[in-house]
Amino acid sequence: MKVRVDVMLKTGVLDPQGEAVRHALGAMGFEGVEAVRQGKVIELEVADGTSEDTIREMCEKLLANTVIENYAVKVLG
Amino acid sequence: MRAAVIVFPGSNCDRDMAVAFRAAGAEVAMVWHKDDHLPDGTDIVGIPGGFSFGDYLRCGAIAAKSPISQSVVAHAGRGGYVLGVCNGFQVLTETGLLPGALMRNANLKFICKPVELTVASADSAFTSGYRKGQKITIPVAHHDGNYQVDEATLAGLVAEDRIAFTYQGNPNGSTADIAGVLSANRRVLGMMPHPERAADPAHGGTDGVAMFRSLAGALVTA
Numbered sequence: 001m002k003v004r005v006d007v008m009l010k011t012g013v014l015d016p017q018g019e020a021v022r023h024a025l026g027a028m029g030f031e032g033v034e035a036v037r038q039g040k041v042i043e044l045e046v047a048d049g050t051s052e053d054t055i056r057e058m059c060e061k062l063l064a065n066t067v068i069e070n071y072a073v074k075v076l077g
Numbered sequence: 078m079r080a081a082v083i084v085f086p087g088s089n090c091d092r093d094m095a096v097a098f099r100a101a102g103a104e105v106a107m108v109w110h111k112d113d114h115l116p117d118g119t120d121i122v123g124i125p126g127g128f129s130f131g132d133y134l135r136c137g138a139i140a141a142k143s144p145i146s147q148s149v150v151a152h153a154g155r156g157g158y159v160l161g162v163c164n165g166f167q168v169l170t171e172t173g174l175l176p177g178a179l180m181r182n183a184n185l186k187f188i189c190k191p192v193e194l195t196v197a198s199a200d201s202a203f204t205s206g207y208r209k210g211q212k213i214t215i216p217v218a219h220h221d222g223n224y225q226v227d228e229a230t231l232a233g234l235v236a237e238d239r240i241a242f243t244y245q246g247n248p249n250g251s252t253a254d255i256a257g258v259l260s261a262n263r264r265v266l267g268m269m270p271h272p273e274r275a276a277d278p279a280h281g282g283t284d285g286v287a288m289f290r291s292l293a294g295a296l297v298t299a
Contacts, residue, residue, distance in 0.1 A: 013180075013225065014180070014183070014223075014225070014250070016180070016181050016182070016183050016184070016185050016223070016250070017181055017185065020185055061142070062134070062138065062139075062142055063134070065135055065138065065171065065178055067170070067176075067177065067178045068178045068180065068225060
């Protein structure tokens with residue numbers, strides 16, 4: 001089965017890359033972009049029946065650094 | 078002093094660190110990341126700079142999960158000494174041996190230059206060769222050296238005198254100008270600047286020598 005993990009910086013953690021993207025959009029003439037946050041999408045192909053707890057353990061131990069990042073797990077089927 | 082310098086795929090300051098340890102009188106063993114134990118009698122582990130595992134996922138994240146890292150965590154748990162420089166500092170935060178995280182430099186640029194540091198604490202085997210408040214010049218070379226900690230953790234670091242070095246003229250956006258931090262037992266130091274690159278007159282500076290010498294003095298092999 002396919003699982004998607006979204007990893008995003010926690011609210012309040014400075015995201016210099018997102019800021020650079022926001023500036024670039026402004027420079028290109030796109031107005032009104034108030035904030036950009038950049039994160040990661042990680043797609044996993046795991047054995048059928050792998051529990052969400054196991055996926056969460058993967059996130060806690062490796063895929064996300066929970067000091068600065070939040071993650072969300074979505075089973076794509 | 079018996080030092081073990083860890084080598085990950087992508088480490089590139091491992092030999093420099095070994096040279097600096099040896100110059101201070103240490104016996105140095107190079108330890109490959111797939112080894113699952115440190116040499117017997119290791120006093121201090123050096124985790125060098127570089128780009129372990131290509132900085133994939135997050136800087137230091139994959140190295141922190143490699144077999145040898147479990148042994149390094151156990152060594153620290155027994156009260157052993159660990160010095161993590163640059164990528165080594167990133168590895169130490171990823172293992173949880175040191176608090177906080179190292180993020181992309183605030184100006185998004187790779188910074189490679191000598192920087193002036195203030196010795197914020199001389200109360201450790203790493204920093205006892207300096208005076209508190211002393212200004213020293215040590216090179217930095219990093220893209221992800223922006224040290225971030227939450228306010229509560231920062232207050233704890235300050236209260237426990239665990240900030241070892243601060244930047245003069247913060248180059249990367251680090252919280253409270255922090256360039257290096259100590260563990261609670263003061264035996265694990267992580268720092269972004271490279272003391273091993275200021276360890277010989279040919280480097281253009283020798284302000285890093287005092288760190289390796291003070292370690293050698295504190296960790297006399299029995």
